[in-house]
Amino acid sequence: MFDAAAVGVAFANLFDPFTMIMLVAGILLGLVIGILPGLGPPIAIALALPFTFYMEAVPSLILLLAIYNAAIYGGSISAIAVGIPGTGAAIATVLDGHAMYKQGRGGEALGLSLTGSIIGGLVSVVCLTFIAPVLAQVAIKFGPREFLAISVFGLVVVVRVAGANLFKGLLVGGLGIFLTTWGLDELNGAERYTFGTYHLYEGIPLVPFLVGIFAVSEVLIGAERALKRIEFDKTSLTVKIPGLGTLSKLRGNLARSSLLGTIIGIIPGEGAAVGAFFAYSEEKRRSKEPEKFGTGIPEGIVAPETANNATVGGALVPTLTLGVPGSPAAAVLLGAFLIQGLAPGPTLFDERPDIMYSLFLGLFLINILLFFIGLFAIRFAAMLIKVPMTVIVPTVLLLSFTGIYAVSNSIFNVGVLLAAGVLGYVVRKLGYSIAPLSIGFVLGPILENSLRQSITIADGSTAEFFNTPIGLGIYAALALTILWGPISTRVRSRLAGKVKDP
Amino acid sequence: MLTQRLANIVFTVLVIFACAYFAVVAQGFEAAGLLASSGLPSRFFPQLLLAFTALCAVVVLYLYASKGEAGDEGQTVFASSAEARRGLLALAAAVVSYIVWLNFGFVMMAMISGPLLCLAMGVRNPVIYGVVLALAAGVYLVFTQLLGTRL
Numbered sequence: 001m002f003d004a005a006a007v008g009v010a011f012a013n014l015f016d017p018f019t020m021i022m023l024v025a026g027i028l029l030g031l032v033i034g035i036l037p038g039l040g041p042p043i044a045i046a047l048a049l050p051f052t053f054y055m056e057a058v059p060s061l062i063l064l065l066a067i068y069n070a071a072i073y074g075g076s077i078s079a080i081a082v083g084i085p086g087t088g089a090a091i092a093t094v095l096d097g098h099a100m101y102k103q104g105r106g107g108e109a110l111g112l113s114l115t116g117s118i119i120g121g122l123v124s125v126v127c128l129t130f131i132a133p134v135l136a137q138v139a140i141k142f143g144p145r146e147f148l149a150i151s152v153f154g155l156v157v158v159v160r161v162a163g164a165n166l167f168k169g170l171l172v173g174g175l176g177i178f179l180t181t182w183g184l185d186e187l188n189g190a191e192r193y194t195f196g197t198y199h200l201y202e203g204i205p206l207v208p209f210l211v212g213i214f215a216v217s218e219v220l221i222g223a224e225r226a227l228k229r230i231e232f233d234k235t236s237l238t239v240k241i242p243g244l245g246t247l248s249k250l251r252g253n254l255a256r257s258s259l260l261g262t263i264i265g266i267i268p269g270e271g272a273a274v275g276a277f278f279a280y281s282e283e284k285r286r287s288k289e290p291e292k293f294g295t296g297i298p299e300g301i302v303a304p305e306t307a308n309n310a311t312v313g314g315a316l317v318p319t320l321t322l323g324v325p326g327s328p329a330a331a332v333l334l335g336a337f338l339i340q341g342l343a344p345g346p347t348l349f350d351e352r353p354d355i356m357y358s359l360f361l362g363l364f365l366i367n368i369l370l371f372f373i374g375l376f377a378i379r380f381a382a383m384l385i386k387v388p389m390t391v392i393v394p395t396v397l398l399l400s401f402t403g404i405y406a407v408s409n410s411i412f413n414v415g416v417l418l419a420a421g422v423l424g425y426v427v428r429k430l431g432y433s434i435a436p437l438s439i440g441f442v443l444g445p446i447l448e449n450s451l452r453q454s455i456t457i458a459d460g461s462t463a464e465f466f467n468t469p470i471g472l473g474i475y476a477a478l479a480l481t482i483l484w485g486p487i488s489t490r491v492r493s494r495l496a497g498k499v500k501d502p
Numbered sequence: 503m504l505t506q507r508l509a510n511i512v513f514t515v516l517v518i519f520a521c522a523y524f525a526v527v528a529q530g531f532e533a534a535g536l537l538a539s540s541g542l543p544s545r546f547f548p549q550l551l552l553a554f555t556a557l558c559a560v561v562v563l564y565l566y567a568s569k570g571e572a573g574d575e576g577q578t579v580f581a582s583s584a585e586a587r588r589g590l591l592a593l594a595a596a597v598v599s600y601i602v603w604l605n606f607g608f609v610m611m612a613m614i615s616g617p618l619l620c621l622a623m624g625v626r627n628p629v630i631y632g633v634v635l636a637l638a639a640g641v642y643l644v645f646t647q648l649l650g651t652r653l
Contacts, residue, residue: 054649165572167561171517174555178524181548188533190544193524216596223592224585226623390625394616395637397596401603401611402641406651411604418600422593429579429589430509448547455542 003353010357013058014365022059023366026066027373031381034074036392040087041071041329043218046211047396049336050403057340057355062362064336068329069121069366072272072308076113077378078385080106089272089308092280096293096300103296107240112298113305114374115242116254120306121367123258124265124313129360135321139346142470144453149474151447154324156478157267158439169436172427176440177447179204187452199412207335208404208417213438214332215400216421217428219393226389239378250302253283261307265314271327272308279307313363320344320356324443328435331442339407503578507566514563521556525549591622608653612638
């Protein structure tokens with residue numbers, strides 16, 4: 001399983017000057033985009049995607065991973081400084097981070113968020129490095145029934161965490177999968193919804209669709225609130241790294257939030273935002289003084305910031321080993337693999353271990369460099385919060401148009417980008433989440449092929465359809481996930497009732 | 503202002519009609535030659551999904567049609583009429599930009615899309631227009647000179 005030669009190649013790949021430049025550029029770009037309110041990691045990756053078309057696999061993927069990591073961390077800077085989360089993952093950070101900032105302890109808050117992010121990121125990379133190769137070895141034995149079970153699991157979990165209304169999530173998830181049925185049927189060559197144009201023979205292209213869903217829809221929503229001015233006091237922006245005493249006091253919080261974030265990242269879902277909220281509420285629940293949360297305490301910053309960066313390594317586990325994205329950002333990252341002619345999945349570990357090791361090592365390096373770059377760049381990067389949306393909106397739209405055209409030389413794909421953007425805008429305005437739509441679009445082909453092959457294998461027998469121990473395990477985990485909420489609520493209310501009884 | 507209730511009702515009805523249309527279109531899928539007899543028909547999966555999506559749309563429609571079930575019926579789609587105007591005009595500007603690219607080429611689109619979006623957002627400051635045009639020139643130069651894209 002361990003391939004020393006591949007590790008050597010990975011080191012050489014990683015320490016290539018161009019790769020290092022991409023790594024640093026990715027961190028800076030990610031910080032910038034993460035800080036700008038509304039533009040989160042999926043958009044950051046989507047905007048950089050066209051540029052990777054001209055690069056080798058390792059520098060391109062390192063660039064995108066650096067953007068992914070740094071954008072999640074960058075979101076906390078605007079959350080702390082102005083109380084506006086740069087990304088969804090930083091919403092929980094606003095509560096204590098901005099409260100601390102208003103008390104003149106902004107530097108301390110920024111230091112805590114940076115330290116937490118780096119620790120969470122590093123722990124999740126360790127987990128990724130050990131879990132992913134083992135899971136890939138198991139996954140190599142997967143057949144259509146197992147892949148069907150995983151796809152169903154991923155989709156249902158995404159829908160569950162995506163929004164308040166289950167049926168709205170299922171509706172857009174179904175819509176996302178349906179759109180992948182367009183184009184020539186891979187199994188028997190039938191033309192499906194091609195409407196007489198050869199552009200649709202290969203179906204709706206993945207990259208323009210995802211960039212449209214995330215970037216263009218965000219641009220249109222950004223245009224609505226374009227004239228709002230953002231003002232902030234920049235006096236307490238010098239980062240104060242927490243001392244060993246503080247870190248020792250927070251060690252339990254750091255460990256729990258890192259593991260929680262990694263686990264939530266592994267489960268396909270909303271990724272960083274969900275991880276941050278889970279960790280925040282878990283720490284609040286465990287605290288002896290829960291009423292202090294929200295008033296500006298270190299625990300309230302460390303928990304969400306550690307967990308949201310820990311989701312990055314976690315989200316890459318199913319993405320790299322199964323081709324099932326762990327978060328919307330990872331779904332866009334899948335597009336980067338496809339641009340490079342790589343198909344994420346268990347066989348990738350056998351075919352290109354050098355790339356896999358380059359990514360693992362690269363993630364370590366990204367987290368370490370993010371610490372130093374974050375330390376010095378925060379003060380300057382925070383100034384970007386003042387860049388008006390009236391400048392961001394036209395520039396991001398033009399970048400999206402041009403980038404998509406550059407990847408494919410196809411104006412049709414620009415049309416797909418625009419149409420997907422309009423679809424994303426409409427569903428978001430109507431209170432739907434775009435996470436099930438995007439994940440559904442990525443999982444659609446896996447779902448269809450595995451379902452059709454499973455039905456063929458089962459040959460009309462329902463028992464044979466479920467005659468797969470791994471698949472049954474996944475379905476059992478799915479049932480547990482669905483039932484866990486109602487069960488725990490019931491148990492808690494019963495316990496509360498027992499306490500009250502006497 | 504347009505309420506979530508009305509907008510969601512219209513949306514779900516449209517989804518149901520679209521599902522019906524695409525399900526009918528799927529009836530006409532024909533497999534190519536010798537592959538025709540292999541496995542399940544091509545229409546199986548799309549029709550399965552359309553039925554599922556339509557079912558979800560019916561449930562959402564019911565939730566919005568019966569008052570108080572969905573939770574956000576009273577809310578409006580746009581926070582104010584000014585926000586609605588800016589969002590919808592920006593959408594129109596994006597579509598116009600694409601049409602301009604189709605008919606007059608990239609350079610013309612790059613020159614007008616930024617100012618059009620600024621107009622849609624109600625920008626009055628000429629400096630913003632200047633910055634947006636300068637950034638558009640930057641995007642053009644990066645793609646043509648640095649990446650070698652033929653625009």
